[in-house]
Amino acid sequence: MIPRPRKMKLTEGTAPSEVPVKERLCPQLGVEEYRIYISPKQILIDGSGKTGFFYARTTLEQLRMIYGEDLPCMEIEDGPAYSYRSFQIDCARHYFSVDELKKMIRMSAEFKLNHFHWHISDDQGWRIESKCYPRLHEIGSVRAGDHFGNYHSDQKSGGYYTRDEVKDIVDYCKELGIEVVPEIDMPGHVTAILAAYPNLSCLGQPVEVGMKAGIFKELFCAGREETFTFIEKLLDDLMDLFPGKYFHIGGDEAPKERWNGCENCQKRMKEEGLKNAQELQGYFCNRIASYLQSKGRIPIVWNEAVYGGNLDKGVVVQLWTEDKDNQIQAHLYKGGTAILAMVENCYCDYPYGMHSLKDMYDLETAPAEFGEHGEASVLGMECLVWTEFIRDNERLEELCWPRFAALAEVGWCKKECLGYEDFRERLTKLFALFEKYGVHATKLEGWDPDDETAAKQTEEFQMNFSKEDREEARRAQNDI
């Protein structure tokens, strides 16, 4: 089974397919914990509520897939190692339909992932119908063409989710024990928002919704008060749509060129006693974070937001790159918490030849650079798919599956996992699950490509970036 139950004991006998499955309410169990007792006369499942019973039934479904209808008698006692086991889908670079998202969500629930990080705003698109700022979906959801990597089209493209569709997704997730974590990336990755409301940038000049991949220069102006007024009203509207505990406010890849050249931003730095633009980003994130906290939410940011050294310790840091000047460690030592999402383990937009299924499974859950507080500061982990180069559902699915399942097991079992070979063998037996849910998962021969195939896939992927793209990215990275 995947994730592998944490305690299992075979007992005497077999339970024929017709034995009844009974639920027993056990309030002392945690929300995600469950127990299963399979005996010749009945199958008894214990849970403290909907999620526990749902998890017990997914485990039973997998047992039937492995053993057939008659099950060997056994006792299972199960619950997760980490409370945050997440999957992210970028719907800004490419829009995916509600049906496709539901398929991905349903499959993720099967492996007991419990947070859906929904990336709904970026340079290349804003994807949610907005009540307070309609230009966001009217202007920000459509771009004039697609020029991602070596793909070129001058066709308009885009789309957005209506408020009813968002509610539908949130409700669907809730039924499956999944909380939706929306991400409005800021202060960078906001070109689509600025295309609709250019007054919020430092230059205040019109920009177009992004059409290519990469790091964009324009940021929200951290010096103008109207920026914060706008964001707070926007967040109020979004919090109505997304009732969950966590809210992601981005914070990655924000080059500081505009802030360094902006009168308003410089004035803000002086007034607030901030030494540099990194600290200004800390100030910016803290202001948005404290607004969310005042509404009872827990903000999450990408790790670049800690580099100023002044990020509030209540803000959860999502790690995707390496630590810089031990700032992440310092944040954790202050009592902060982290979600693991390292590129080389967790990013599924790369071909398997670059990030194999084994790489995903081998995610280090206690990174050495975290120091002694490392392990305790980790809330959980996330598998992600960025979609600059993914234009159709089939490609999305084959890149994510079965890699999402590997991350799901690491998050559920932690160090008790029996190792990659054991996982791989169990996965082979459960492959029919992907067929059952109509998911185009990558088949066994593609999971861990040999060196030659890996080199070929790497070369093909690298063709998405020209020499100029690489230069530009390097320059932007140095300014983050």
Ligand SMILES: [Zn+2]
């Ligand atoms: Zn500014």
